[in-house]
Amino acid sequence: MPETAADDTPTTRPPALLVEGLAYAYPDGHQALFGIDLRVEPGERVAVLGPNGAGKTTLVLHLNGVHTPGAGRVAVAGLPVAKANLREVRRRVGIVFQDPDDQLFMPTVREDVAFGPANFGLRGAELDARVAAALAAVGMAEHADRSPMHLSGGQRRRVALATVLACDPEVLVLDEPSANLEPVARRELAEVLLGLGRTTLMVTHDLPYALQLCPRSVLVDEGVVVADGPTRELLADTALLAAHRLELPFGFRLD
Amino acid sequence: MGAGHAHLLHRPGDTAVHRLPAQVKVVAALAVVLCVVSTPRGEFAAFGLYLLLLACVWALARVPPGWLAKRALIEAPFVVLAVVLPFTAGGPTVGLLGLRLSETGLLAGWNILAKGTLGVLVSLTLSATTSPRDLLVGLQRLRVPALVITIATLMLRYLEVISAEAARMRVARICRGHDPRFLWQAGATARAVGTLFIRSYERGERVHLAMVSRGWTGTMPDAGRAAAPRTWLAGLVPAVGAALVLGTTLWG
Numbered sequence: 001m002p003e004t005a006a007d008d009t010p011t012t013r014p015p016a017l018l019v020e021g022l023a024y025a026y027p028d029g030h031q032a033l034f035g036i037d038l039r040v041e042p043g044e045r046v047a048v049l050g051p052n053g054a055g056k057t058t059l060v061l062h063l064n065g066v067h068t069p070g071a072g073r074v075a076v077a078g079l080p081v082a083k084a085n086l087r088e089v090r091r092r093v094g095i096v097f098q099d100p101d102d103q104l105f106m107p108t109v110r111e112d113v114a115f116g117p118a119n120f121g122l123r124g125a126e127l128d129a130r131v132a133a134a135l136a137a138v139g140m141a142e143h144a145d146r147s148p149m150h151l152s153g154g155q156r157r158r159v160a161l162a163t164v165l166a167c168d169p170e171v172l173v174l175d176e177p178s179a180n181l182e183p184v185a186r187r188e189l190a191e192v193l194l195g196l197g198r199t200t201l202m203v204t205h206d207l208p209y210a211l212q213l214c215p216r217s218v219l220v221d222e223g224v225v226v227a228d229g230p231t232r233e234l235l236a237d238t239a240l241l242a243a244h245r246l247e248l249p250f251g252f253r254l255d
Numbered sequence: 256m257g258a259g260h261a262h263l264l265h266r267p268g269d270t271a272v273h274r275l276p277a278q279v280k281v282v283a284a285l286a287v288v289l290c291v292v293s294t295p296r297g298e299f300a301a302f303g304l305y306l307l308l309l310a311c312v313w314a315l316a317r318v319p320p321g322w323l324a325k326r327a328l329i330e331a332p333f334v335v336l337a338v339v340l341p342f343t344a345g346g347p348t349v350g351l352l353g354l355r356l357s358e359t360g361l362l363a364g365w366n367i368l369a370k371g372t373l374g375v376l377v378s379l380t381l382s383a384t385t386s387p388r389d390l391l392v393g394l395q396r397l398r399v400p401a402l403v404i405t406i407a408t409l410m411l412r413y414l415e416v417i418s419a420e421a422a423r424m425r426v427a428r429i430c431r432g433h434d435p436r437f438l439w440q441a442g443a444t445a446r447a448v449g450t451l452f453i454r455s456y457e458r459g460e461r462v463h464l465a466m467v468s469r470g471w472t473g474t475m476p477d478a479g480r481a482a483a484p485r486t487w488l489a490g491l492v493p494a495v496g497a498a499l500v501l502g503t504t505l506w507g
Contacts, residue, residue, distance in 0.1 A: 064468055087470060095468045102461040105412050107388045116469035118476030149415045167469060 014078030016042045016171050016199040017063065021072035023223075024058060032058040034223035035072065040171070042077075045200040047210035047231060050220040051245035056203045059220065060173055063201075064093040077170045091120050094169030098176040100156035104148035109140065109159050112148065116167040134166035135159075138192050154185025158192060171199045178206045207235055207248050219244060264326065264382040271489075272316035272384045276482040277393025279490030284381040286494035290501040291373045296366035298504045305373055308496045309380060316384045323379050330375045337364040337371070387411055392479040401474040408475055409462070417455055424451065 017040035025031040032055045040046050050056050061067045062074055065081045074081040076092045094116075097103045106112035113131045122130055135141045138158040148156055157177065164172065177193070178186050190212055193200065204210055210217055210231055217234045219227035221244040227234055234240065236254040241247055248254070267273075272280075287305070294301045313320060344360030385393070388411065395404045424447050433443055482490070 061464070066464060066467060090468055090470050093468075095465075097461065097465050097468075099461065101416050102458060103465045105409055105462050105466065107408070107411050111388075115466075115471075115476060119470035119472065147415075148412070149419075163469065 013042055014075070015039045016044070016077055017201065018075040019059075019062070019072070020074075022059070022062060022069050022074060023071040024062065024067055025070055026058075032223055033062075036220070036223070036225055038218060038225065038228075040199060040201060042170075042199055043197070044216060045202070045214045047214035047217040048201060048203045048220055049205060049207065049210060049217055049234070049246060051205065054221045054244075055223045056220055057175060060095060060175055060201075060203055063171070063173055064090045064095060087120070091167050092170040093173060094164030094167050094171070095173045096157075096160050096164050096175065096177065098179055100148070100153075100160040103160040103163060104156060107147060108145055109135070109148060109151070110144040112159065113144075113163050113166045116163055120167060130166050130168070134162040137165055137196065138162045139188075152185070154181055154188060157181060157185065157189055161189075161192065165196070169198070171201060172196070174200065174202045174204075176204055176206075177202060178204065178209045205246060207241075207246065208252060211235055211254075219246075221245075264379065265386050266318055266322065266383040267386070268317060268384070270316045270384075272312060275384075275490045276396070276480065276486060277385050277389040278396040278479070279393075279482050279487055280381055280385055281390070281393050281397060283491050283494040284377050286491070287377050287497040288374050290494070290497035291370055291377070294370075294501055294504055296362055296369070301500050301504045302369045302373065304500045305497060306376075308493055308500070309373070309376055312380055312493055316380070318380065318383050323376060323383070326379050327372065327375050330371050333367060333371050337367040340364040340367070392477075395475065395477060396479045396481070404475055405473075413455075413458070413462075416458075417451065420454065421447075421451055 017038065019036050019038040022033055022036040023031075024033040036055075036059055038046075048056050048059065058067065062069055062081070063076070065074075065083075065086045076089055079085050079088060079092065081089050104112050106115060110131060113134050114127055117127055117130050131144075132141065135144055138161050140155060140158050140162060143151060143155065143159070148159060151159065161174075161177075174193075177189060181189065186209070190209070193213055200214070202210065202214055214231055217227075217229065217231040218225055219234060219240070226244060227237075227240060232254060235248060238247075287308075291302075291305055294305075310320075313323065340363045341356040341360035344357040344363060346357055346359045348355045349358050349361070350356075382390070391404060391407055391411070394407075395401075428443060428447060
């Protein structure tokens, strides 16, 4: 738990993330979510597990108001996700997308990290300090003036994380953070994430990574939450995993 | 701000010319080109003076003339036109090295050659001393529409991403025995271009989503700084020089 969470009295603080009865159908009629319920307390790290096409990414895009729910509601630290609050909601929810090349679009790392906070109104020295802090947090301070094109996959992923950290979000949302990473880069990213101590929602089907980073997991399939509990217990339930097209990699055993 | 790229047209440095805010350089370059273009083609001395003016800027920016000359070759196709004109144009002719050349053709050719070369050299000087990123910041400062700036910024970054993707697709095709030297195999290349277009379009949507998620509302954050009046004055010295040359030619 981060210190900020410990300072406040837990009873008065609203959940970092509250999703109630969320249902959504794409404009083409495809129904992706059928009533999702999820509550994440401040400081928690939760993994969202599920097979491809389970609705994980659709859920993520509701958290910062890119999609508007067909039914149900979403609130971030007590603030309902609605048109009027979109700007603040997007500051509070930082999404790190799966492909860093989609996220990093500016000619230099520094400008990319500055893009978010500048949009949220930071200027001058304050902005520079925020950018420097975010880059230092992911260990990329010395690469600030390079082009994202010339970084390795792991470095790009960490810069993508910094671009979101620079907005100082209440909730960090990561979409498949370990995809396409070599083992060392994967471990380095895990160390960075554990060191941040922020409320984190991690969408993944990398089960060992979920176990390493998130004490709690939520299993989503066919647009509903089918299981919610301690990651270790969930991953030890082979029958449950098999029923939802998930399995631990070869050589892994949890019992 | 160094972009960190090895750019073909940019020559990083830390001279007075490099440090000048991009918006000043853009305006100065535009003004010089306008002066060059409005100079009557017969005023040979004026063109020499323009070149001298540029040479002073190069000396100040420490750009070697050889570096510029190599890149100025881009105008070669236009030079061909300039060389052809004296042979094809009609009117009175003059004898030169045993050839009968059209007088108006010679002048027209010279006109293209001199103004074209000077125009290319001015642009090269601007790009040599200004990184592509700074150029965009400068244009933004000059109130170029936000949409144009956004498109150019994205192009600067994704041109590399997309060309890398195209190269990977090409290697994958070649590995499966594709040999695009033959005309009947052009179909696969054409389809690859189509696929690349769709992929780029989809990537565009994802990039937009990621930008919106970070609070983007339609304008790029302004990374530049306003130039002081004194900086403007200093930066516009070459433009004033060119204007003086033009003024004297037109009066004289």
